[in-house]
Amino acid sequence: MLCALLSDVHANLEALDAVLKDVDGRNIQDILFLGDAVGYGPDPNECVELLVERCKVLLAGNHDRAAIGLTDITYFNAYARNAIEWTMKVLTEKNKEIIGAWPFEKEMKDEDILLVHSTPKEPAEWHYLLTLWDAEINFQYFDNKFCFLGHSHQPFVIEKVPSGELITHRDGTRLREGSRYIINTGSVGQPRDGDPRACYAIMNDGDIDIVRVSYDIASVQDKMKKEHLPEPLIERILMGK
Numbered sequence: 001m002l003c004a005l006l007s008d009v010h011a012n013l014e015a016l017d018a019v020l021k022d023v024d025g026r027n028i029q030d031i032l033f034l035g036d037a038v039g040y041g042p043d044p045n046e047c048v049e050l051l052v053e054r055c056k057v058l059l060a061g062n063h064d065r066a067a068i069g070l071t072d073i074t075y076f077n078a079y080a081r082n083a084i085e086w087t088m089k090v091l092t093e094k095n096k097e098i099i100g101a102w103p104f105e106k107e108m109k110d111e112d113i114l115l116v117h118s119t120p121k122e123p124a125e126w127h128y129l130l131t132l133w134d135a136e137i138n139f140q141y142f143d144n145k146f147c148f149l150g151h152s153h154q155p156f157v158i159e160k161v162p163s164g165e166l167i168t169h170r171d172g173t174r175l176r177e178g179s180r181y182i183i184n185t186g187s188v189g190q191p192r193d194g195d196p197r198a199c200y201a202i203m204n205d206g207d208i209d210i211v212r213v214s215y216d217i218a219s220v221q222d223k224m225k226k227e228h229l230p231e232p233l234i235e236r237i238l239m240g241k
Contacts, residue, residue, distance in 0.1 A: 007150025012189030035061025
């Protein structure tokens with residue numbers, strides 16, 4: 001299977017456009033989206049509509065659910081709440097309905113893949129998978145060879161070899177017989193691993209690759225300033241943190 005896996009666009013249209021251009025340049029037809037189309041950024045409607053147009057699978061993230069009033073935002077930090085409240089005002093009713101129909105997870109049985117935004121364990125509770133201990137727990141909650149997720153905005157591949165040992169790969173890996181994998185595809189619109197470039201993953205029959213794509217960050221920042229979105233959110237996309 002050849003496919004591109006995207007997560008955490010966060011209303012960053014320039015980043016999404018750049019990633020889709022890169023995907024098209026690689027002649028990849030199947031695009032799978034793992035959630036958080038909106039939140040933080042200035043173009044929520046445009047991003048939702050483009051993802052609907054281009055993606056074979058669409059999942060809901062916590063910011064998507066929050067933007068339509070279905071996830072409590074009291075645990076969000078002040079900047080994230082501000083951005084969600086703004087997003088709720090500008091999202092069209094049609095796009096709210098579209099987002100409301102997105103599931104929390106999707107199993108692709110023929111490909112032996114589970115797709116989820118947060119974690120296989122309690123996907124609607126928005127847990128984070130950040131450590132090898134988190135991975136060890138979550139491997140128990142799916143039987144597929146592959147689980148792709150997002151949510152933390154930090155890309156990695158965690159391989160569980162037949163002996164049970166867990167191995168972390170940062171830029172992708174060659175697939176091995178008998179191993180199972182948890183793959184965080186990183187964030188298209190708001191990376192948090194110190195690299196501000198848009199990030200996504202590619203899977204083919206033999207490899208998983210983490211891909212970085214440059215885009216016009218300054219244009220996104222200008223849009224965010226015009227909409228009076230919080231300054232820390234504007235600054236952080238340039239730092240990748």
